[in-house]
Amino acid sequence: MEIAILLFDRFTALDAVGPYEVLSRTPNSKVKFVAKEPGPIRDNIASLELTAEYSLADVNSPEIIVVPGGPGQTAMMDDQYVLDWIRRAHKTSRWTTSVCTGSLILGAAGLLKGLKATSHWLAYDVLRSLGAEPVSERVVIEGKIITAAGVSAGIDMALTLVSRVYGHGPAQAIQLGIEYDPQPPFDSGSPTKARAEIVARLRHQSRFRK
Amino acid sequence: MEIAILLFDRFTALDAVGPYEVLSRTPNSKVKFVAKEPGPIRDNIASLELTAEYSLADVNSPEIIVVPGGPGQTAMMDDQYVLDWIRRAHKTSRWTTSVCTGSLILGAAGLLKGLKATSHWLAYDVLRSLGAEPVSERVVIEGKIITAAGVSAGIDMALTLVSRVYGHGPAQAIQLGIEYDPQPPFDSGSPTKARAEIVARLRHQSRFRK
Numbered sequence: 001m002e003i004a005i006l007l008f009d010r011f012t013a014l015d016a017v018g019p020y021e022v023l024s025r026t027p028n029s030k031v032k033f034v035a036k037e038p039g040p041i042r043d044n045i046a047s048l049e050l051t052a053e054y055s056l057a058d059v060n061s062p063e064i065i066v067v068p069g070g071p072g073q074t075a076m077m078d079d080q081y082v083l084d085w086i087r088r089a090h091k092t093s094r095w096t097t098s099v100c101t102g103s104l105i106l107g108a109a110g111l112l113k114g115l116k117a118t119s120h121w122l123a124y125d126v127l128r129s130l131g132a133e134p135v136s137e138r139v140v141i142e143g144k145i146i147t148a149a150g151v152s153a154g155i156d157m158a159l160t161l162v163s164r165v166y167g168h169g170p171a172q173a174i175q176l177g178i179e180y181d182p183q184p185p186f187d188s189g190s191p192t193k194a195r196a197e198i199v200a201r202l203r204h205q206s207r208f209r210k
Numbered sequence: 211m212e213i214a215i216l217l218f219d220r221f222t223a224l225d226a227v228g229p230y231e232v233l234s235r236t237p238n239s240k241v242k243f244v245a246k247e248p249g250p251i252r253d254n255i256a257s258l259e260l261t262a263e264y265s266l267a268d269v270n271s272p273e274i275i276v277v278p279g280g281p282g283q284t285a286m287m288d289d290q291y292v293l294d295w296i297r298r299a300h301k302t303s304r305w306t307t308s309v310c311t312g313s314l315i316l317g318a319a320g321l322l323k324g325l326k327a328t329s330h331w332l333a334y335d336v337l338r339s340l341g342a343e344p345v346s347e348r349v350v351i352e353g354k355i356i357t358a359a360g361v362s363a364g365i366d367m368a369l370t371l372v373s374r375v376y377g378h379g380p381a382q383a384i385q386l387g388i389e390y391d392p393q394p395p396f397d398s399g400s401p402t403k404a405r406a407e408i409v410a411r412l413r414h415q416s417r418f419r420k
Contacts, residue, residue: 014231014388017258021224021361024255031257040250040261045234047241048227051250051259100389121389138393150389151231155362160395172398173408178224179331179360181399182392183348185370188382189391198383
């Protein structure tokens, strides 16, 4: 099972590494970090550098595609070379997935037209402008496309994907292996749960603000 | 606020990147990935390569230390150069933390003697052999030492740490920013919750098995 995780300048690290940690533990799979050019790729904070060992041209028909988000998603939405790769790879993929604003890149590639999809909660309007129907759910499955909510949702998405591909047992074993028994110290992880002033502040600071 | 995350050959990627994603979003902080020698460091699966931009000698007194786990922890437990660095840095740190089997490295450095601590659920016996009192909790705070359970627990640990250092508001804002409203598809994330045969299989396959 060949799994390609797309990297690009100013990606969000956990968007990529959450699914990586889950998917790389599946049997007989090979996860490949891919980018336009192989080499080190910096994240949105610019303190982290992850190596893309493969160029897009090296990996033409991965069975699973994972597209993370991050501020660099804006540039990717206009990058015809990357969008062409996504469209081509999607034709033969078994699953095409995104985390956070990665769904905006799938949308820009034309993959989400008329489909339910999710994204970071601040990006629903942009997602709608790309022809998708935004859904406030953690993981949204439409045919072979799976979109996940913001950043940390990639872990839940990947476990869901493993259960579809390999069955419940392997997904549960990986969950136990990474001891994913989440106990956040606060209940502040979605705009319906966080304090109103925190939601308002993040909306105000958002790069998606009109 | 200088935050050092230790990297070493065969670390577990999410152990390091979970806390990174949380801690790097705090105001006026700088996260530095450190290793014995700067350069690309491979994870336990060997598909991921993260750059350590700093050597241990470059970063002498970080305010926060994060030690991840992974199979490479065994070599670190015998590496006097690394253990010396941890002991020295711990003298001036505000917080010294670990994720997963990173606590075994703290234990090998002599930092956990007589203290409650946690680790990956498969590593409690080794933790005990290092003089700590293993506790089956997600995040354990003893003075300025915080240990987290396996792999994904680093996210909960880092949010807890942010709430201690910066207050509840900033921690809640970061939780909302990374949309950490976990909804795993199964309830299989701890040995008390997973199916008995899955727990038994992971115990059987464990590298900590006597």
